[in-house]
Amino acid sequence: MDWGNILELSLRELIGVQAIVFALAAIGINVQFGYTGLLNFGQAAFAAVGGYGIAVIVTTYDMSFWLGLVVGIVGAIVLALLLGIPTLRLRADYLAIVTIAASEIVRLVGRSAWGRDVFGGSDGITGFSNAFYDLNPFTEPFEFGPFQFRERVLWVLVVGWVLVAVCTLVVWLLMRSPWGRVLKGIREDEDAVRSLGKNVYAYKMQSLVLGGVIGALAGMVYSLFQGAMQPDVYATNFTFFAYAILILGGAATVFGPVLGAAIVWFAFQFIDLALRGAIQQEYIPSWLMDANDTGAVRFMLTGIVLVLLLVFRPQGILGDRREIALDAR
Amino acid sequence: MPDDNLSLTAKREAAVTALADVPREPGAKKPDPILVADDVKRHFGGLLAVDVDHVEVQRGSITALIGPNGAGKTTFFNLLTGFDRPNSGSWTFNGRSLHGTPPFKVARAGMVRTFQLTKALSKLTVIENMRLGATQQKGESFWRAMLPFTWRSQEDAITQRAEELLARFKLDTKRDDFAGSLSGGQRKLLEMARALMVEPELVMLDEPMAGVNPALTQSLLEHVSNLREQGMTVLFVEHDMDMVRDIADWVVVMGQGKILAEGPPETVMSDPRVVDAYLGAHHDQSLAELEEQLETGTLAEEVAAELGQEPAETVAVERTGETKDGR
Numbered sequence: 001m002d003w004g005n006i007l008e009l010s011l012r013e014l015i016g017v018q019a020i021v022f023a024l025a026a027i028g029i030n031v032q033f034g035y036t037g038l039l040n041f042g043q044a045a046f047a048a049v050g051g052y053g054i055a056v057i058v059t060t061y062d063m064s065f066w067l068g069l070v071v072g073i074v075g076a077i078v079l080a081l082l083l084g085i086p087t088l089r090l091r092a093d094y095l096a097i098v099t100i101a102a103s104e105i106v107r108l109v110g111r112s113a114w115g116r117d118v119f120g121g122s123d124g125i126t127g128f129s130n131a132f133y134d135l136n137p138f139t140e141p142f143e144f145g146p147f148q149f150r151e152r153v154l155w156v157l158v159v160g161w162v163l164v165a166v167c168t169l170v171v172w173l174l175m176r177s178p179w180g181r182v183l184k185g186i187r188e189d190e191d192a193v194r195s196l197g198k199n200v201y202a203y204k205m206q207s208l209v210l211g212g213v214i215g216a217l218a219g220m221v222y223s224l225f226q227g228a229m230q231p232d233v234y235a236t237n238f239t240f241f242a243y244a245i246l247i248l249g250g251a252a253t254v255f256g257p258v259l260g261a262a263i264v265w266f267a268f269q270f271i272d273l274a275l276r277g278a279i280q281q282e283y284i285p286s287w288l289m290d291a292n293d294t295g296a297v298r299f300m301l302t303g304i305v306l307v308l309l310l311v312f313r314p315q316g317i318l319g320d321r322r323e324i325a326l327d328a329r
Numbered sequence: 330m331p332d333d334n335l336s337l338t339a340k341r342e343a344a345v346t347a348l349a350d351v352p353r354e355p356g357a358k359k360p361d362p363i364l365v366a367d368d369v370k371r372h373f374g375g376l377l378a379v380d381v382d383h384v385e386v387q388r389g390s391i392t393a394l395i396g397p398n399g400a401g402k403t404t405f406f407n408l409l410t411g412f413d414r415p416n417s418g419s420w421t422f423n424g425r426s427l428h429g430t431p432p433f434k435v436a437r438a439g440m441v442r443t444f445q446l447t448k449a450l451s452k453l454t455v456i457e458n459m460r461l462g463a464t465q466q467k468g469e470s471f472w473r474a475m476l477p478f479t480w481r482s483q484e485d486a487i488t489q490r491a492e493e494l495l496a497r498f499k500l501d502t503k504r505d506d507f508a509g510s511l512s513g514g515q516r517k518l519l520e521m522a523r524a525l526m527v528e529p530e531l532v533m534l535d536e537p538m539a540g541v542n543p544a545l546t547q548s549l550l551e552h553v554s555n556l557r558e559q560g561m562t563v564l565f566v567e568h569d570m571d572m573v574r575d576i577a578d579w580v581v582v583m584g585q586g587k588i589l590a591e592g593p594p595e596t597v598m599s600d601p602r603v604v605d606a607y608l609g610a611h612h613d614q615s616l617a618e619l620e621e622q623l624e625t626g627t628l629a630e631e632v633a634a635e636l637g638q639e640p641a642e643t644v645a646v647e648r649t650g651e652t653k654d655g656r
Contacts, residue, residue, distance in 0.1 A: 170475065173474070173475045173477070174471075174474050174475060177468045177474035177475070177477065177480065178461075178466045178467075178468035178469045178474065178480060178484065179468060179469050179470065179471055181453070181457055181460060181461055181469075182469055184450070184452065185450050185453060185461050187452075188450035188451055188452055188453065189450055191412065191432075191444070191448060192444070192448035192449075192450060192520075193450075193461070194431075194432040194433050194436070195410070195412075195436055195441060195442050195443070195444070195448075196433075196436060196441070196461060196523065196524075196527055197433050197434075197436035197437040197441075197464050197527055198433055198461075198469070199431075199433050200433065206471050210471075322507060322510075323452050323507070326451045326507055326509035326510065
């Protein structure tokens with residue numbers, strides 16, 4: 001087994017596009033769920049709206065890439081308002097139900113035959129990322145030790161990590177401000193916050209919109225990287241994956257989602273390659289599993305790790321143990 | 330500091346004097362009401378939980394709202410503070426109608442409540458709980474929140490005020506602890522202190538003594554009467570009569586959703602209607618006796634009599650008196 005190679009490929013995933021996409025999605029959920037206590041189970045819908053914003057504007061309507069960016073973000077804001085207006089006055093569970101349904105609605109409308117002319121059906125939309133890659137200032141591959149990145153990937157990574165950094169900075173600034181204090185208060189007990197003269201509904205809406213816009217950025221990065229907007233990428237498992245990452249890293253921590261995303265994608269790649277290597281070397285007997293099973297087994301192992309984490313470190317990697325201890329009282 | 334003591338008694342004195350000429354009857358008019366409620370009704374299905382014709386709360390006084398469990402005290406509180414909507418009715422605070430006003434606007438108007446089940450925000454520190462109470466914070470707007478220099482000086486002022494209040498409520502040593510790590514009594518104190526951060530005119534305390542270590546109740550009572558000394562009006566729900574006697578200037582008694590009686594504590598507590606509402610009309614009988622009466626049918630007569638249709642009331646009461654003596 002070539003451990004050097006396995007480690008190198010895994011480290012690429014640590015800072016890879018998948019990690020960026022899920023870090024962004026999880027940062028959005030962190031604002032909503034981690035800090036405000038809003039159960040948004042429809043983060044996939046926000047990501048899909050972001051991706052469709054660019055794809056539809058550029059490919060279907062042949063308009064500017066920049067307009068596509070704006071449409072994607074405005075679309076996420078509108079979606080947040082649509083979901084929030086009827087549900088945010090109600091108990092937390094209603095938002096969860098409505099958002100999970102909405103995320104499937106967005107995906108199913110996107111892949112429907114009815115909307116094929118606009119959304120491209122189940123094949124999705126391609127050919128909208130040229131304007132983005134035309135902006136690429138990198139003309140040759142970047143080499144760093146054993147790592148080599150092609151210019152296109154490099155461009156996505158740079159833009160993506162800058163976005164992650166900006167979003168993290170915004171969350172950091174907000175959560176140490178009085179605004180963030182109100183959100184955390186709402187998470188603990190919204191009636192108490194109401195009784196202190198705060199417009200809880202407006203704060204929840206702001207939180208939902210902010211998290212949704214960050215989710216839309218995740219969808220934009222992913223579809224620009226792929227060069228294609230495919231609706232089925234944004235099924236409900238996208239959302240739950242982002243939740244798992246957030247909980248792993250530590251909900252209501254500033255760097256938790258980023259760390260969680262990096263670790264998960266690193267671990268995924270590492271487990272996959274290590275298993276394949278072990279099968280090839282016949283360390284693992286073929287009656288137990290073959291190379292085709294690694295995809296499933298790595299999910300199983302990830303699941304076990306998550307369960308162990310929730311048992312032994314429920315606050316996540318970066319969370320504060322004392323906060324969890326309070327829940328038991 | 331004799332001056333302090335003087336003003337302390339003076340405020341209570343003033344409240345008692347102002348209420349001296351108020352008739353001791355439900356719905357009595359007060360000389361300077363801060364809160365006036367009219368015809369407030371709230372149904373839960375077939376149950377009429379609150380049915381208040383008229384009630385006024387005197388400015389600068391401590392008014393206790395008492396009554397047995399299920400009398401509708403907390404529901405009435407919820408209605409007044411906007412946490413629940415009435416089926417009908419109107420009320421004004423400082424002459425301004427608050428009907429249909431959402432809770433946060435009620436609080437901003439100067440009427441701040443606490444809760445029976447204490448709502449300390451567990452995962453916020455004590456000082457953060459306090460800071461949250463301050464109103465009109467610049468840093469609570471989304472865009473300005475990201476620019477700390479726009480709210481830093483205000484935050485410092487708020488923190489200073491919060492620390493003063495914490496010191497007064499003897500929570501200053503807990504400043505940086507999570508609120509969730511406080512004891513029940515400390516949480517009550519924190520909630521009260523936090524409510525004061527809003528700078529209210531009327532403080533509404535829902536059972537401030539419930540679930541508090543008896544050793545702490547005395548200090549809680551002092552804090553409540555201190556509120557009046559600082560010029561605030563207090564309306565509080567309680568069902569322990571002794572607590573009420575110590576600090577209240579005026580007592581409003583609720584039973585089955587209605588205002589049954591009003592008056593200074595001494596007068597109200599000797600009122601037979603109040604005693605009945607609290608202990609039940611049959612409070613001096615054992616359950617076994619009542620059961621016996623139920624079997625012999627005398628209780629039914631008595632109930633009918635109490636409802637006011639049958640003149641046979643005296644007979645029934647005499648007969649029960651006999652059985653009691655016979656044992």
